[in-house]
Ligand SMILES: C[S@@+](CC[C@H](N)C(=O)[O-])C[C@H]1O[C@@H](n2cnc3c(N)ncnc32)[C@H](O)[C@@H]1O
Ligand SMILES: CC(C)=CCC/C(C)=C/COP(=O)(O)OP(=O)(O)O
């Protein structure tokens with residue numbers, strides 16, 4: 647493995663730990679999908695995760711109205727922020743002196759929300775220098791850069807001290823890594839009694855094996871979706887004991903059905919809708935205690 651570093655506009659960034667991580671860094675450095683940027687522009691919280699909750703058809707109004715598309719974008723964004731709020735609900739009691747870790751932080755929307763809610767420090771790691779720069783720029787604009795920081799760093803090998811973190815999460819970022827390696831690292835930096843939360847898409851062992859739709863999602867995002875069984879086994883092996891498991895599949899379907907009608911479709915909508923409907927894929931939240 648090489649430890650060579652490359653310079654970016656803002657910082658020295660570590661060389662990718664593996665060729666695959668180099669692919670993922672490139673993928674997110676080049677990502678600029680309107681579905682993510684236009685939704686983020688609604689209120690300055692930029693997400694790379696999906697939405698949950700019922701669609702507010704009253705807010706959307708008449709599809710023939712000239713303002714309908716703008717309202718649809720705001721509604722999709724509201725559902726994505728609602729997803730992050732539900733994740734934060736499961737972090738347990740967090741005080742202003744606590745530190746949280748967002749593993750695979752994207753453009754940092756969830757980190758801003760966590761700081762606003764708890765007043766705490768939030769450390770984000772991403773493979774993408776473009777995402778880290780974007781998140782740090784937003785934090786400066788919001789004057790919260792003393793509390794919210796993104797860095798280019800492998801979530802499997804972080805600089806956070808053993809037992810120093812009150813709570814941590816993966817929001818749709820665990821499908822890029824080996825789960826044993828991931829949970830070993832969370833378990834290392836979490837304090838005993840701390841909380842780990844993930845919201846993720848996983849394939850359903852009751853279906854048998856990953857369906858063609860799951861394979862299509864993997865190919866689309868260059869990721870490797872794990873099964874629900876793998877999550878529970880890897881947590882058990884790494885001192886993370888599930889306290890709450892919520893099947894969010896019925897709650898995310900309305901988001902996808904609405905998104906499929908928008909001008910911002912990316913082509914992956916059908917795979918999510920069909921796999922959620924046929925039971926081969928599930929959208930789950932798992933909150934675990936570090937014991
Ligand atoms: C789908 S995005 C999710 C972003 C964010 N959690 C959110 O909810 O908006 C996946 C993120 O995982 C990050 N990621 C993937 N593998 C990683 C790794 N080994 N270390 C750090 N970040 C990683 C990517 O850089 C990207 O930021
Ligand atoms: C639930 C699963 C399997 C997620 C895979 C990871 C992923 C790419 C999430 C959304 O990112 P995004 O917000 O950048 O995607 P999109 O452009 O489709 O909105």
Ligand SMILES: [Mg+2]
Pocket residue numbers: 681682693694695696
């Ligand atoms: Mg998105």
